Amino acid sequence: MTESPRSAEMDEAETPGRLRGLPSRLLAMTAARADRVVSERLAAEGARKWHYAVLVSLDEHGPASQAGLSRRTGVYRSDLVAVINELEERGHVARTPDPDDRRRNVVSLTPRGREHLERLDRLVADAQNELMDPLSVAERALLVGLLERVLSS
Numbered sequence: 001m002t003e004s005p006r007s008a009e010m011d012e013a014e015t016p017g018r019l020r021g022l023p024s025r026l027l028a029m030t031a032a033r034a035d036r037v038v039s040e041r042l043a044a045e046g047a048r049k050w051h052y053a054v055l056v057s058l059d060e061h062g063p064a065s066q067a068g069l070s071r072r073t074g075v076y077r078s079d080l081v082a083v084i085n086e087l088e089e090r091g092h093v094a095r096t097p098d099p100d101d102r103r104r105n106v107v108s109l110t111p112r113g114r115e116h117l118e119r120l121d122r123l124v125a126d127a128q129n130e131l132m133d134p135l136s137v138a139e140r141a142l143l144v145g146l147l148e149r150v151l152s153s
Contacts (some may be wrong), residue, residue, distance in 0.1 A: 034131050040127075042120060045116070050123065051086065053075060054093070055078070064107060065104050066107060092112055092116050095107050
């Protein structure tokens with residue numbers, strides 16, 4: 001069953017009370033909004049969320065095999081190849097044979113990629129601020145902690 005255009009713009013005041021208070025519904029709607037806001041910001045720089053995830057992983061953990069990047073970022077290996085190809089074409093990553101196993105590649109962040117990541121970090125931070133604007137700093141920290149607890153259970 002697909003959503004009608006009207007349901008995507010549903011007035012919360014008209015939403016049945018039993019639906020309005022469902023944490024699962026609120027999480028899903030918040031996640032969809034967050035994904036949209038972050039994706040729009042990244043697109044302004046010609047990037048996608050998987051580009052950002054790969055660049056962040058390389059920056060924080062250093063060079064990695066494609067399989068390692070897939071595990072760290074949650075990007076399927078088949079999709080990751082396309083992401084790495086795009087990042088490599090733009091000069092943001094370099095792919096070189098692994099000296100320990102020449103059958104696989106090691107992906108590393110380039111200086112140009114690090115500069116690009118710094119721009120993306122600012123955009124993602126701006127998106128986070130926009131999303132969390134209604135909350136105080138303490139409320140933001142509490143929300144993050146609560147979400148981490150829910151995800152880890």
